[in-house]
Amino acid sequence: MKTMIVIPARYASSRFPGKPLSPIRGATGVAKSLIERTWRAAMAVQGVDRVVVATDDDRILEECRRIGANAMMTPTDCENGTERCAYVAKHFPEYDLFVNFQGDAPLTPPAFCHALIDAFSDEYVDVATPALRCSLEALGKLKADRAEGRVGGTTVVFDHDGDALYFSKEVIPYTAGEPDPSAEVPVFHHVGLYGYRRAALTRYASTIQGTLEAHEGLEQLRFLEGGQSIRCVQIESEEAFWELNNPTDTGIIETVLADRGVE
Incomplete structure (x- = not known):
């Protein structure tokens, strides 16, 4: 498959x-824009034919030109990243598989993308996304965000076949009391990375937003509400993972970059 x-x-x-x-x-104290750091993370993924930034803002387009990233303008009425991917897909008919690499996730390891792309070796998978079992530290951060009224990371629950049952900005499943440090944490952090076959994107673009998507503000719920399954790819990682959801997340990401020695 030709992949973008x-x-x-x-x-x-x-x-x-x-x-x-x-x-x-x-690590050196040099600042780079979030979109540059994310683009560089995406460019590190092997076996991909093209990387494109999809934006509706001239300032972001200009920054992409400055750093040498391929970029294209998308309509301002695109409601979310998946709709932007669908718009891009229409302009590149020679591609079969599209990976939605979240613009606020510069810590995404290439291995996450490789595992996601590998999921499409199953011909019945049309949409896929990674799920990372939370560490006790990550679970604590998720719960702290909710306790302090911040919308942080997203969690997911899935069935025995690995197909998603639900995604939420709440921490699901509910866990009472203090977690047992000797047991596996039952909460999976949804990594905001998606893979779609072209047909799935085409269907998405013609489907209206549902109630769950509107309430949660999570674009992937449109697939579930429309009866489209999403395969959750369980991934293992020793590397810290976090998205830039709020300004307060900047320090977390900068600490990880420094620990990794990323300039």
């Missing part, structure tokens, strides 16, 4: 306006 990574990036955001251009410092 699409990085959706919009300037407007209720929680973090201008987020793609936000400066993120690396």
